[in-house]
Amino acid sequence: QVQLQQWGAGLLKPSETLSLTCDVSGGSFSGYRWNWIRQPPGQGLEWIGEVNHSGSTTYNPSLKSRVTISLDTSKIQFSLRLTSVTAADTAVYYCARMKTVYARDAFDFWGQGTMVTVSS
Amino acid sequence: AIQMTQSPSSLAASVGDRVTITCRASQAIRNDLGWYQQKPGKAPKLLIFAAVSLESGVPSRFSGSGSGTAFTLTISNLQPEDFATYYCLQDYNYPWTFGQGTKVEIK
Numbered sequence: 001q002v003q004l005q006q007w008g009a010g011l012l013k014p015s016e017t018l019s020l021t022c023d024v025s026g027g028s029f030s031g032y033r034w035n036w037i038r039q040p041p042g043q044g045l046e047w048i049g050e051v052n053h054s055g056s057t058t059y060n061p062s063l064k065s066r067v068t069i070s071l072d073t074s075k076i077q078f079s080l081r082l083t084s085v086t087a088a089d090t091a092v093y094y095c096a097r098m099k100t101v102y103a104r105d106a107f108d109f110w111g112q113g114t115m116v117t118v119s120s
Numbered sequence: 121a122i123q124m125t126q127s128p129s130s131l132a133a134s135v136g137d138r139v140t141i142t143c144r145a146s147q148a149i150r151n152d153l154g155w156y157q158q159k160p161g162k163a164p165k166l167l168i169f170a171a172v173s174l175e176s177g178v179p180s181r182f183s184g185s186g187s188g189t190a191f192t193l194t195i196s197n198l199q200p201e202d203f204a205t206y207y208c209l210q211d212y213n214y215p216w217t218f219g220q221g222t223k224v225e226i227k
Binding site: 046059062108 | 121151152154156162163164165166169170173175207209211214215216217218219220221
């Protein structure tokens, strides 16, 4: 059974860099896309970006200038960096796997979520 | 970016009811739409993908329909564990975008 376990700093000051890692167990990177999604308190879900198994990335234009998603194939982990954070970046951050079945996509496995608070 | 609009934003229903949630896309997205269930403090869970395909392990009382710009999620015979917030997601083109959510509450 595939499991995604994520971790990272939960409290940041404005202008600092958010850094989260997601470990994938029970599966491989091949054939999937690896995503980050966030959810501000009491609000809906926002897609941040993804990396495929070969390291190619796609980002949400609203965050593109500040986001880097990378993968470590040796550890079967992928990571999120978000620079110059502000209070607006306060949210629960999720990692998620996107599967593709007959050219149809879906987020089928999710991490447990990490609450990140930005406060001075 | 494609805008996804869900309705209603919340509803109250009883166990055994049939519930329908609608999602509309700001442009045609073929059937590139998924439905997710989220309970408080938990990650979303995939229910339906490609508008109509039931994810493995999801009860058959959940069903999806639609294509183009209009989609529905139907829960027949609502069960106590179905009280949650439901989100649609378009995966037609980047950036992937979610609806704002529909909270299903106990009447």
